[in-house]
Amino acid sequence: MEPSSDPVVVRHRELERFANATLKAGRILMECGASVHVVHEGMTMIARGFGVEGVGIRSGYASLAITVTAGDNTITRMISVGRHAVNHRLDQAVRALAVRVSKGGMTVEETETELVRLARETPRHAPWFVALAVGLACTAFGRLFGVDWAAFLPVWAAGGIGQYIRHQLLHRGVNVFIVAGTIAFIAATLGGLGAMAVGSKTINLAMMASILLLVPGVPATNAQTDIMDGYPTMGSARAVTVLMIMVFAATGVWLAEALLGVRA
Amino acid sequence: MTMDAILHLLHQALFGGIAAMGFGVLFNFGFRLLPWCGAAGALALAVRTLGLDDGWSLEAATFAAAIVTSCSASVLRRALGPVCNAVALAGCIPMVPGAFFGQALLSFFALTAPNPVNADQTIVLAIEYILRVIFTLGAIGAGLAIPAHLLKNREF
Numbered sequence: 216m217e218p219s220s221d222p223v224v225v226r227h228r229e230l231e232r233f234a235n236a237t238l239k240a241g242r243i244l245m246e247c248g249a250s251v252h253v254v255h256e257g258m259t260m261i262a263r264g265f266g267v268e269g270v271g272i273r274s275g276y277a278s279l280a281i282t283v284t285a286g287d288n289t290i291t292r293m294i295s296v297g298r299h300a301v302n303h304r305l306d307q308a309v310r311a312l313a314v315r316v317s318k319g320g321m322t323v324e325e326t327e328t329e330l331v332r333l334a335r336e337t338p339r340h341a342p343w344f345v346a347l348a349v350g351l352a353c354t355a356f357g358r359l360f361g362v363d364w365a366a367f368l369p370v371w372a373a374g375g376i377g378q379y380i381r382h383q384l385l386h387r388g389v390n391v392f393i394v395a396g397t398i399a400f401i402a403a404t405l406g407g408l409g410a411m412a413v414g415s416k417t418i419n420l421a422m423m424a425s426i427l428l429l430v431p432g433v434p435a436t437n438a439q440t441d442i443m444d445g446y447p448t449m450g451s452a453r454a455v456t457v458l459m460i461m462v463f464a465a466t467g468v469w470l471a472e473a474l475l476g477v478r479a
Numbered sequence: 480m481t482m483d484a485i486l487h488l489l490h491q492a493l494f495g496g497i498a499a500m501g502f503g504v505l506f507n508f509g510f511r512l513l514p515w516c517g518a519a520g521a522l523a524l525a526v527r528t529l530g531l532d533d534g535w536s537l538e539a540a541t542f543a544a545a546i547v548t549s550c551s552a553s554v555l556r557r558a559l560g561p562v563c564n565a566v567a568l569a570g571c572i573p574m575v576p577g578a579f580f581g582q583a584l585l586s587f588f589a590l591t592a593p594n595p596v597n598a599d600q601t602i603v604l605a606i607e608y609i610l611r612v613i614f615t616l617g618a619i620g621a622g623l624a625i626p627a628h629l630l631k632n633r634e635f
Contacts, residue, residue, distance in 0.1 A: 248506070253634050260635070301506040303565055310561065310635050340504050352501025355494040359524065360578050378505070423578050430577030433506065436568060439620030461577075465584035472585075 223288065230290040233265040234283045236323045238294040239330050241272070241279045243309050248301035250437050252444040254279070257313040264316035265323060276452040298391060299456075301433045305337040342382045349428045350375025353402075357424030366421035369409025373425035377402030381428070392463045399426045399467025407475045418477050422468060429464045431457045488528050495524025498573035512566060515559065519570020523548045527574060538614040541574050545622020553630045561634055564627050571623060576615045583608030 241258040249257070255272050262270045262283055269284030280293040312333065316326055340348075353374030354367050362370060381398045385391070406425030410418045435457045442450035472478045499520020503513050523544045530540025545567075552559065552567035559566060586605030589595060626632075 256634060303503075303506045303508045303512075303562075305507070307562060307565075314635050338509075339507055345504055348501040348504035350501075352498045352505070355497035355501065356573060356577070358494040359491060359498065359573060420578075423581050426581065427577045428505070430575055430580065432502070432572045432575040432577070433568065435575060435616055436571070436620050436623065439617065440624060443620070443624055461580050461584060465581050465588065468581060469585055469588055 226285065226288045227290055230267070230283050230285060230288055231292060232323045233262060233267055234281050234290055234292040235294075236265070236327050236330075237262045237283070238279055238281055238292060239327065240309055240313065241274075241281070242294050242296050243330065243334060244306060245274070245279065245296045246299060247303070247306035247309070248299065248433050248437065249306055250440045250444065251446040251449045252440070253310070257310055260313045260317035261326065264313075264319055264321065265326075274446070274449055276449060276456070298385070299434065299453075302337075302339070304339075305333060308333045308337050342379060345382065346375040346379040349378040353377075353424055353427050356427045357421060360420065360424070361417060362420045362424050363415055363417045365413045366406070366410040366415035366417055366424075369413060369415070370406050370421050370424045373402045373406035373409060373421075374428050376405060377425065378428050392459055395429050395460045396463035396467045399429055399464040400470050401467075402426050402428070403468045403471035404474060407471060407477060411475070411477075418475075419472070422471060422475075422477070426464055426468055429460065431460050484532055487532070488525060491528040492521040492525040495573045496521030499523075499570050502572045503569045506569065508565075508569065512559075512562060515555075515566045516569040519548050519552060519566050520573050521570075522551060523570045523574055537611060538618045541615050542618035542622045544574060545571050545619045546626060549623045549626040550630075553626055553632055556632060561632075564623075564632055564634065567623055567627075571619050574615070574619055576612045579608045579615070580612045583612060 237258050240261050241254050244254045244257050251274050254274060258272055258281065259270045262281070267283045267285055271282040273280045276296070278293055278295050280291060282289060282291040309330070312326070312329055315321060350371040354370040357366065357370045377398045380401060381394055384394045384397065402425040403422040407418055407422040410421035415421055434453045438450045438453035438457065441453065496517040500513050500517040503516035508516055526547045527540045527544035530543050531537065548570045549567045552563040556563040583605050586601050586608060589601050590598060590605065595601060
């Protein structure tokens with residue numbers, strides 16, 4: 216088929232490329248844990264950097280939609296959003312790219328190539344290192360709310376093992392809520408058994424500390440930020456997700472307490 | 480201030496800093512920013528502990544801690560750049576009442592048992608925990624947002 220030479224069709228195709236590239240950047244920002252305000256600002260900067268005159272964005276928990284306008288031509292496109300996580304370095308790298316595009320001089324192709332490169336090459340900490348750090352964070356949390364010194368190492372180990380298994384399960388695409396319940400059960404059981412073995416007097420607290428890696432702190436604060444910024448739908452969706460994760464995590468702890476016979 | 484109180488303050492600041500750094504690794508902060516996350520966590524827990532030792536409620540002390548952490552990060556924005564808000568958030572993560580949240584849900588679970596023991600006490604405890612979660616999360620969110628908005632911290 217011959218490519219259309221109709222100037223309206225050509226302009227629409229150009230706008231479609233602008234919209235799709237902008238949506239890809241917005242999706243990465245959303246999946247990296249940015250608030251809706253930041254996602255919208257970043258997308259608007261990129262679209263305007265391409266020369267778009269009008270930008271309208273709608274963000275849901277699982278999708279983003281954008282309407283771009285140039286002259287009399289308007290086009291609307293949508294993209295799905297994957298699992299929401301937190302990835303600070305990739306988030307900042309895409310924000311920096313948005314600043315560069317907004318200053319002009321970057322084509323759609325260059326921007327899309329750079330997005331792919333950033334998603335592929337932005338460094339991540341090794342899973343073993345994350346597990347070690349998260350286990351340490353769990354046991355530090357435990358110390359903050361009264362876990363005794365005897366349970367320090369068991370909670371560290373339980374939290375670390377829990378984080379490592381969580382990473383593997385999420386990598387295999389297991390449902391995030393199922394992962395929360397499973398990891399809570401495993402980590403709480405390991406933390407409880409370890410605390411018992413070393414003669415800790417704070418077994419219940421040690422079990423609770425072992426699952427604190429699951430507490431979705433960033434989504435919980437983002438939920439408020441989104442509502443305060445005027446996006447109550449997204450804020451509510453985040454809050455419900457936080458509640459669901461905690462219900463699954465508490466169920467895992469409840470089962471672990473039943474298994475070990477240590478219900479308070 | 481007694482020696483015990485000072486040791487308790489140092490203990491809370493130290494472990495608040497460690498927790499914030501640990502979660503900073505999970506959130507994929509780079510090595511350059513991890514010490515800043517730790518410092519923000521230590522500052523947040525120090526302020527909250529001072530407030531609690533002075534008889535403030537957990538929510539009030541958490542709000543003050545979040546405000547101080549957010550303001551401090553804003554003061555350092557020349558050095559940190561647009562990431563100052565993210566560093567303040569990482570510093571406040573150790574104050575997220577995850578353990579209270581878990582305890583509240585476990586208490587609600589206990590109420591639905593066929594023959595709940597001490598149901599009155601359990602429901603009061605569950606409500607107390609869940610209110611603490613809501614108000615403490617609100618305190619963190621508001622404490623982080625107010626300085627960032629008033630000082631117009633840029634996000635990009």
